[in-house]
Amino acid sequence: MNNSLATTDYVVFIIYFLVVAGYGYSIYHKRKKDEQDAKAFFLAEGTLTWWAIGASLIASNISAEQFIGMSGEGFFLGIAVAAYEWIAAIALIIVAVWFIPVYLKNKIYTMPQFLQNRYNDTVAMIMAVFWLFLYVFVNLTSILYLGAVAINGLMGGEYLHIIMICLAVFALLISLGGMKVVAYTDVIQVAVLIFGGLMTTYIALTVVGQKFGVGSNAIAGFNVLMEQAPEHFKMIIPKPNANSSQNEISKYLTFPGLASYVAGIWIINLNYWGCNQYITQRALGADLHTARTGILFAGLLKLMMPLIVMLPGIAAYVLYKGGHLPQLTGGKDGAYSAMLTFLPTGLKGLSVAALTAAIVASLAGKVNSISTIFTLDIYSKYFNKGGNETNLLFVGKATVFAGMILAVLFTWNDTLGIGGVGGFTYIQKYTGFISPGVFAMFFLGMFWKRTTGAAAIVGVLAGFIFSVFFNEFAPSVLGHNTILYTAYPNGAGGYEIPFHICMGLSFGFTMVIMIAMSLAGPKINPKAFELDKTMFKVNPSTLALIVLTLLIITALYVKFW
Numbered sequence: 001m002n003n004s005l006a007t008t009d010y011v012v013f014i015i016y017f018l019v020v021a022g023y024g025y026s027i028y029h030k031r032k033k034d035e036q037d038a039k040a041f042f043l044a045e046g047t048l049t050w051w052a053i054g055a056s057l058i059a060s061n062i063s064a065e066q067f068i069g070m071s072g073e074g075f076f077l078g079i080a081v082a083a084y085e086w087i088a089a090i091a092l093i094i095v096a097v098w099f100i101p102v103y104l105k106n107k108i109y110t111m112p113q114f115l116q117n118r119y120n121d122t123v124a125m126i127m128a129v130f131w132l133f134l135y136v137f138v139n140l141t142s143i144l145y146l147g148a149v150a151i152n153g154l155m156g157g158e159y160l161h162i163i164m165i166c167l168a169v170f171a172l173l174i175s176l177g178g179m180k181v182v183a184y185t186d187v188i189q190v191a192v193l194i195f196g197g198l199m200t201t202y203i204a205l206t207v208v209g210q211k212f213g214v215g216s217n218a219i220a221g222f223n224v225l226m227e228q229a230p231e232h233f234k235m236i237i238p239k240p241n242a243n244s245s246q247n248e249i250s251k252y253l254t255f256p257g258l259a260s261y262v263a264g265i266w267i268i269n270l271n272y273w274g275c276n277q278y279i280t281q282r283a284l285g286a287d288l289h290t291a292r293t294g295i296l297f298a299g300l301l302k303l304m305m306p307l308i309v310m311l312p313g314i315a316a317y318v319l320y321k322g323g324h325l326p327q328l329t330g331g332k333d334g335a336y337s338a339m340l341t342f343l344p345t346g347l348k349g350l351s352v353a354a355l356t357a358a359i360v361a362s363l364a365g366k367v368n369s370i371s372t373i374f375t376l377d378i379y380s381k382y383f384n385k386g387g388n389e390t391n392l393l394f395v396g397k398a399t400v401f402a403g404m405i406l407a408v409l410f411t412w413n414d415t416l417g418i419g420g421v422g423g424f425t426y427i428q429k430y431t432g433f434i435s436p437g438v439f440a441m442f443f444l445g446m447f448w449k450r451t452t453g454a455a456a457i458v459g460v461l462a463g464f465i466f467s468v469f470f471n472e473f474a475p476s477v478l479g480h481n482t483i484l485y486t487a488y489p490n491g492a493g494g495y496e497i498p499f500h501i502c503m504g505l506s507f508g509f510t511m512v513i514m515i516a517m518s519l520a521g522p523k524i525n526p527k528a529f530e531l532d533k534t535m536f537k538v539n540p541s542t543l544a545l546i547v548l549t550l551l552i553i554t555a556l557y558v559k560f561w
Contacts, residue, residue: 005155009349016192016353017170020360024174024185048286052183053294056282058301059186059361062193063143066309067355068150071339072332073254074306074313075320078232079560080255082306083265086553091269092299093546096292099274100283101535102446104291109284111277112377118445118527119453126457128377130434131277135370136406137416138430139278140363144168145411145418147359153337154352164411167356168404171363175371175400182364183282189357190301196354197308199347200340204315207342211324221315228318235560246491253488256498263504268432271439278369289539296545303552312339363404371399432499433471436507437463444514449528455517462513466506470497 005013048056073081108114111131116124148164155163174185205221212228214220226233237257240249256263273279283291316335319325328338340351375396384391410416437460444451444459469477475487475495484505487495497505518525538546 005348005352006345008346009352012346012349013353013356016357020185020188021173023188024177024181027177027181027184048180048183048282048290048294050290050293050297052187053282053286053291054297054301055190056183056186056365057279057295057298059189059193059358060278060282060365062305062309063147063358063362067358068146068333068336070309071313071316071336074310075317075332075335077237077251077255078229078234078314079306079310080235080237082310083235083255083260085302085305086556087265088269088273089299089302089549089553091266091273092295092302093549094270095274096295097538098536099446100291100295101288102529102531103280103284104288105535106529110373110377111275111280112373114442115456118529119456123453123456124377127460128373131373132370134431135278135366136403137410138427140366140370140403140407141410141416142418142427143359143362143366144407145414147355148411150337150355151352154340161412164408167359167363168408170360171367172400172404174360175364175368176397182368186361189361192357193354194308196350200343200351201307201311203343203347204312204339208315208318211319211322225314225318228321229314232314232317233560235557240488246489249488250491253490253496253498256500259498260500264500264502267435267439267503267507271435275438275442277373278366281369281372289542292538292542293545296542296549299549300545303549312336315339367400367403370403371396374399432503433467434460434464436467436503437461437510440507440510440514444511444518446529447531448518449524450518450521451514452518452521452525455514458517459510459514463506463510466509467502470502470505471499
């Protein structure tokens, strides 16, 4: 089946581009009076509504690695991978109720600023530089590369570098307008992303129904999925035993059943949603009620993301197993692109627009965060103290250009080898090693007044060292079966500890070290934040959103446990 797009598809895509560009320009034109205000550029302070914050959070989060990577995991694992999205909704509740009040009360605008205020300049500088390298050479590059590869495959496979440049330019046009333009254009991006994604899922289910003789009915198609692949509709992957196949072991290594829920998945989500400049920046310029409502709105949207990014992968698995998907290439990561080939003319263009919306929104949000950290936490403090607003804006926009140019240069010939390991794996690998230490540093810094700056530095380093040790060396040094973990054969001649368990162990040992070091210091660190119970109280409307989210999650887990 031909993957190339028809003229109608290009027309649909061009209309999407014009609508987003036109809306972005209108927002930029309205904020011209603020164009010399650095905080307006970096944070859109006081101008974002709750729905803009929520939509922008989702648009920044969902990108090509979710569409391609999570759909691929749906093909391989099934609905268990939806836990990333559904636990994220609970993590967003925790962030809205307990994290955001701390940030807003202490007038925190960047994550390095949090570390400086709570610990010291050394911790802030180390992490600012680290985040810049991570955002540029891991996140920005992988989003650009994986997105360009995915769209190129749908357009015939001959336009990789042209698509790469177009994505970068489109993201630049949005990000140069500042956070307000990024956030409000994200509203359109999310609408396109959700509508186009749901249409892809609907078509995928109807195709399943047709191929298995139950008619062109999405519900009937979904029932076929549950009948043909019942193991793909279990949230908890069973622990391997002596009789388990390598495929079953590999699934457990990817998502280790109940162990994930007491270890890594919480660290991944709380660190990502609560301690990440790229994400928290959307809410840091708002008042508490608006920020909380926007974050909880994002949590509700997260609940439906598996419909868009995971279910097509399960459909691809059932079709492939039944011999109805010969166009699948590239293993599980080719599942989403293979399903797009079933879309009729016009809808294929809409789905490509949805994929592009996800990529561009993530690129624009990421490069804006890079600009914010460099300008406010490095340039204004170490190179031009007391610089005026005009100078900060110039540096901020120049940083946007520089970040995107670096991303294009390093993805042009895949210098970093992203294609070899896969974008989703690439991001998880490099962010996962540092997440336990970073989250421990933020968590103790917020809620334990005794935590010291020395403990924070050691904690970040210890978290990284423990992560590398448990992921790479523990099975050969300590053995395959210990009181702490069980390592399993990885199919490549070695043994591995499930990644989520590695994160849980790294976080636990890091916390012990940080607490022990802090106990040697003063009972109350002079730089500790002042907290009071009133900060964490929620009003009735906020409580209603929280209860609604928890009820839906409970129902989903009861159904698919």
